[in-house]
Amino acid sequence: MARPYLLLSPAILSLALLMVAPVVFVLIYSFWLRTAEGLDVPAFQFGNWVNFFTDGFYWRALASTFKTALITTVICILLGYPTAYFLARAQIRNRGLLLFLMFLPFWVSYIIRTMSWINVLGKNGFVNAVLVGSGLIDEPMKLLYNDFSVIMGLVYFMLPYMIINVYVSLDGIDRNLESAARVLGCTPWQSFREVTLPLSLPGLGAGSLLCFVLAAGSYVTPRLLGGTDTLFFPDLIYEAIISQLDWPFGAVLSIVMLLALGLVIAVYNRFMNLSDVYRSFAR
């Protein structure tokens, strides 16, 4: 009877030792004292937390991170839903091939995909080369190293997640329900609004949560594509830990990040089913 537990123990142990224990330790570390000499001393004091709560800079960073993640998610919905609908419902011969192509960018290295936007949007990038070359504009536009390019990079990274989640949920809808709505006098738009859209909400929800959480937690995209005034929370964590070596404060920022995203996930789980999100990874 102990067999399933025996089979599970390596997985549980490795997560407990390499993820849970470390996160608990970060929480403990956030109360440690950083001395003037730059040493971290075990203590239980709230100095680091007070520093965080009284400095508006970090709140602005958190707000700007969530705003960017939200815009990314909305764009992913606006571009992803119609595309997923087309892939699921259009009478096309090469559906399999088109789906395969949508999966392909997943496999291309993340850093290369992110970097490629420098080639597209840069001063001598593709867009400016085309626009200047065709005489539409005289001077290259400043498209790179601002919030716009960060959002482009994040949408590029997240869009396939959205499309696949919505596609799978559209594909799972019993088509007879849509036919029934039409037979009973719905216009195509009504049948979509009243039947198809509500039934595809689990996929749309899962895709949106993934977009938001992964975008808000990303470090490399804002770092490579953002400008000097781009405020991104994970970047602040990296700076605190690796550059300034202020680990107690880095620990505070990490816990805040975890709690803020945990709150988003908890709210989501209140209305939708989190296991849909997990399952979507197995496809």
Add this chain to the structure above:
Amino acid sequence: MSAAAPRANSRPPREGAFGWALLRLCSIAVYIFMFAPIVVVILLAFNSSRSGAFPMEGFSLQWFGKLFANDSIVEAFKTSLILAATSSALATVIGVMAALALVRYDFRGKEGIQTFLSLPLLMPEVVMGVALLMFLKFLSMPRSFAVLLLGHTVLSLPYVVLLVQARLVGLRSSYEEAAWTLGANRIQTFFEVTLPLISPAIVGGFLFAATLSFDNITATLFWKKPGIETVPTKIFAMLRTSVSPEINALGAVMIVITILLPLIGGYMVRRFAKAR
């Protein structure tokens, strides 16, 4: 927008047609959006210009030559490959065991364990990176290859579990029961019956884990020992200055590899499936 396709003839042709035209346009735009940047990288890799950007000045293979002569990049490739192979092997062994337990047995706390094993999927990688780094420092363990190995294993473990689980659900246990009835013990049954049957799932899980490890950058930046570089962190470091034609060549090489790998993987899985 339209409802079921078979009824296409009965709907007023104009409004439906307009909706579909819009949908088609949006989809085409999305596909262009997805592939244009990749094409631009490959294009620029063959550009003879020194700047690594437009305009295209001529066709050249010199950047590929420079790339393979660059020892630090070759070194990073080796590190990444070894890391991907070892961490995904470890994750596959641990993950397949867990998936078997979750699919084949009913036991108390199953739901909770399932959720627990999926936790890292939504965990911000930066926090994951910080946490393990601090914890190891606390245990007085220096950053090393072993840290990267263990870290990458944990990062890809939930994917392997979910992937293998999804495949196992479709596999009936009657084959295993037949083997037991015919006198095979549990271990024999596993190696003679179960393992061959789930080998496509295992290969799939392994390849996915290897890709995740090869691709990982954020957590790796926290865990790597100074001086050790994987391919993504090496590219990241090179990008600090600017995009050079060499990086475009490296990008092109990686695009080709990463597109070929799943193709080969998919082909092999199909071969395995046919051979059964």
